Structures are given as C-alpha cells and as structure tokens.
Amino acid sequence: METRLRATLPDQELLKLYEQMVLSREFEESCAEQYTKGHITGFLHLYSGQEAVAVGATAGLHKDDYILSAYREHAQAIVRGADPRRVMAELFGKATGVCKGKGGSMHLFDPALNFMGGYAIVGGQFPIAVGLAFAAKYRQEDRIAACFFGDGAVNQGTFHESLNWARLWELPVLFICENNFYGIGTEVHRSSALASIHKRTCGYDIPSEKVDGMDVVAVYKAIKYAAEKVRETSHPYFIEAVTYRFRGHSMADPAKYRSVAEHEVWKSRDPIPALAKRLVAEEITTDEHLAGIRNKCLALVQEAVKFAEESPWPEDSEVYNDIYV
Amino acid sequence: MSEMTYRDALNLALKEELRRDPSVVLWGEDVALYEGSFKVTRGLLAEFGEERIKDTPISENTIVGVAVGAAMGGLRPVAELMTVNFALLAMDQIINHMAKIRSMFGGQTFLPMVVRMPGGGGSQLAAQHSQSLESYFMHCPGLHIAYPATPADAKGLLKSAIRDNNPVIFLEHELLYNSKGEVPDDPEFLVPFGRANIIRSGTDVTIVAYARMSILALQAAGELEKEGVSCEVIDLRTLSPLDSETFIASARKTGRAVVVEECWGTAGLGGDIAHRIHEACFDNLLAPVRRVSGLDVPMPYSRKIEKICIPRAETIADAVREVVGRKY
C-alpha cells in the first residue's frame, strides 16, 4: 500500500523531490542529444528511470554524509547540489567542468558537497567508502558514508571484503544497491547464485531491506530510517532499491537483451508521472504547477548546455597538473 | 646517532610519526596483536592502542582501498601488505584508485597515505613469495616509491613518506631487516624524496642501484678497488621521483655505467635508467651501459639455483669489468 504523501513530508519537500527527479531526467535526455551531436564523447551511462533512488536517498541523508557512486552518477551529483552547468561542461571535456575536464561522465567529484566520486571500476568504491567512514568515526565527525552501486557489483571481491570489514570495525556505512536487473546485458539471475541481493548480507551480519526503487517516497523513508540506524549504532546497513533503467547500459547499447514487453511494464511505473499523479490526487499541487516545474528544469538544462558549449577547452599544459601535490 | 637494524629503524620511524601526529593510523594483516610478520610493528599496539593500530582481514585490495578512503577523509593511514607479492591482489586499488584519484578528480583531493610492503628474493620462498615488483609500480604515474638500502634511510624515508601528501609505495627488503647501521636520533631527521645518494665516490664507472642492490654494489666496488677500478655507487633511494640528474651527472663524469636491478630484466626499470643515461651522456660514454638484472624466470626454490637468479656482488663486478674493458 502506498502511504499518503502528506504523512511523510511537507508539501514543499515533496515538490522538491519532484523537481529533482525532473531535473535529473531532463539532464540525462539532454546528454543523449549532446552525445548524438558529438559534443559528449567516450562512455555515457544514463540514469533515466532510476531517479527515485538518487533523489529519495539523497533526501534521506544529511548534507555532511559522504556519497560515493559508480559511473552512472550524474543525477547523484546534481541532486547533491552540483551545478548542472559545470557537470555538463565536464561531460563536454571543458576546463570549467567539475573536474576540469579530466574525469568526464564517470568521474564527477565535489568535496565541498561531500560527493566523493564516481568510480568506473565496478566495485572500486566499496573500500573507499569504508575508509571514509573510518576517518569520520576516528575523527568523531557526525557523518556516515553512503555507497551506491549496481546489482553487478555484488559479485566483486571488494563487495564481500568491504561488507565484512565495515561490520567487523563497526563503521557507519550505508550500502545502497541499485538493482536495475542488469549488469550491461547480463540479468541478475545469470550472474548471482542468490538473485535476492539484499539477502546476501546475512553472511556479514548486516541488516538489509528491499525497497521499491520506483517510488521516491518509499526510497526516502527507507534510507532515512537506515541512515539513522547507521548513525545511532555505527553499524553498516544495506538497502536494495529495485529499479530499472529506461535506456541501454550506455549510449553504445541498444539493449536487445530485454523484451519490449518488459520495458513497457517498467515504463508504466516511471517514477516521475507516478509521483505527479499522487501530488495532484492529494491536492498538493496542480498539473499546471508541475508543468511549470518541468519548464524551469528544461531551462536549467538548456543553460547548462550553453555554458558547456561556450566554455574553453583545457590548456595542453594541464596534462601535467594535479598528478602530484 | 644510535646503531640499530633496518627493522628497528622502520619501527622507530613509525613510533615517532604516530607520536607526532594523531591522524596517523596503521593497519594490515597481523600487524597489531602479532606485531607484524617481520616484527616491524613491534610495540605499536601496546603504545598506541586498538583505535590506531589495527589488524585487518586478509583482504589486500580492501586494505589499500580503506586507506585511500581514510586519506581522503583527513587521516594519514599507513597500510602494511604482508609482502609485495600480495600487492598483486591490491593492484586495482593501487593503480586504478590510489594513483589516479587526485588527477581524475581534477586535483580536488589528495591522498596522504603509505602502503608498506616487504619484498625481494633470496630466502628460498619459491616463485610466489620471492618477487621484486618495483617496476610494476614505477610504470604508473601518480605514485611515489621509496626503497631504502640502509637503516638511516629506512627511518628518514619512512618518516618523509608518512608526511608526504602524495600516495607512497614504501618497499622494504626482507634480507635487509637485520642489517645494522648508524641512525640519527633526531625525531625531525627526514630523508627527502627524489634525491639519490652517492654512497661511494669514484672515477672510472658509475653503478646505479637501489635497496639491497646498492649494498651488493658497494661490495663489488670494494673488490674492484683492489683491481684498481674506481667505482661511484649511486643509491637511488626513491624510484619515484627518480633523481636522474645525479646519475646522469655521474655517468657523464665517469663515462661508464652499470645499472643494477633485482627485478626481472625484461621491461625492467634498469632499461629505463640505462636509456636515460644513453640519451643524456651519449657523447661522454666510453662503453655501452650494462645492466645486471634478476633472471627472467619464476624464482626456483632450491638455494643452489635460486642464487643465480638474483644479482650478486660477483655479477655486478663482472659487469663493471666488462664496461671498463677488463674481462676475466
């Protein structure tokens, strides 16, 4: 049963969740267009369909909490507060990008926002999240480390090493698995002996929960609860958010391994119209107002593209900078 | 000055830095209660406690990765890998993360961390426990690499490594742990990175070496002196930054050079150093630069044949005799 929205968050907060999801979606769809035009090159993994996870989860965390993710992380960075213009500039490879054009789509980073990076080695971020949590605990800082990853990452050694380690050292890590059912073209049941991912934490004595990753409010509630548990107990916690990506793995993938029917079922559960419907049904807002939000997001994204287009390329001399202190 | 072993000099460096800076923390397999498989961490748990001196699971990649995260979070972790051989399980965190994070994130963070690892061959530990992997690390930009030859350098380089704001691979030679030497007592004694040490001056030939190879090069130089050959021996101290200036100036002066490396010769760091000398000193050279390298074989166990796989003072001396034109 869906809970009533009003029972969970104030109206303004609910509208903010909506706006963040729309901004994420429009940003990604614009990226696809810019990729087709050749402005964005290299690997480009889009997040369309999964917005409820990044948006709901970020809302359930504190600003001081660390966030780490994989390479499908534009939305996580933007929702955390990264300037869409500088994120787009990074994707264009421009000097004004969040990482000066050295990271690109897969390696966004902003320490001022405690956004501690997008990592493109599957499972590479697990131990780093554990280390950040250790540092926070050692320095007696009031923060936890939230580590996002995909269903494909749970068969990496670092997943098992890091879950064990986080529990053993009693570290405040919130593991957030975005189960979109596929690691590139391999479905979970073809890669994991136990396809019910959240159950895999029992070997490490880490509590876990599964949540509907297409329902932003459900994700928010689950993450808020889990984050508070982690904060109180300084023990890790694990959330599996079940979701779906509407596009292929990357821009290079036509996603022929999925049936049209499957795609249609998930499309009908698109988290953005789903929230819109509830917002209107509960009379929190009107269709007109929501359309206004969408227009505002479209304008922000257009501005981001313009900024990226007009930004300068990095100087050649930049290649030797930032390697050593 | 106090006389002490390479092991104790390392131990003292750790203690002094742990005392000096509460953000220094240390972990690895068997480093706390067991006090380290080579006893380099003896007494640390007792003095600094469970919060700072931590045993870990046998999870090398994560030992390094947790240090990466902790360094990003404001600490100065010193991680120990039981031996360099096991660093191969941590290569993802070392090469893809530790070495890249600062640059790929546009210089927005830095990693003040050290990964210590004993290594080298010569103890009949067979193929999987006798490797010299320094060239693997040296190939990758983004890392600092130290490999001390003497107890004094062991102390001074490790202290510099811990204070360095760059990620450091700190190699220790297993056969040097018991070697003794004079070590400065001053807790501010530091050996800077990127400055090679001319450990013996000479005029006829330059021997470039590092770690245990420097000790063997000194022995060879002693023998060669009796034959009237004057060797200048350069101990690199750090492989990154590499002090090319010092060995190039020396080779230009002597006109001859021998480069010694414990690692396999094929694509080994000695080739790079020899090339730098050839390129910079071509007009001054009286003979081609020679290399003395570990044999290109997986290390055999039997001490009879293990011996010939690792450079020795005799093989270094033979190479010098060749470049000075005295073949025996």
Ligand SMILES: Cc1ncc(C[n+]2csc(CCOP(=O)(O)OP(=O)(O)O)c2C)c(N)n1
């Ligand atoms: C160590 C490693 N192996 C393989 C790859 C290639 N690769 C990139 S993404 C991916 C699938 C990961 O799937 P999942 O974790 O479910 O994340 P999703 O793409 O669904 O967000 C693979 C195999 C990689 N980047 N790193």
Ligand SMILES: [Mg+2]
């Ligand atoms: Mg997936």
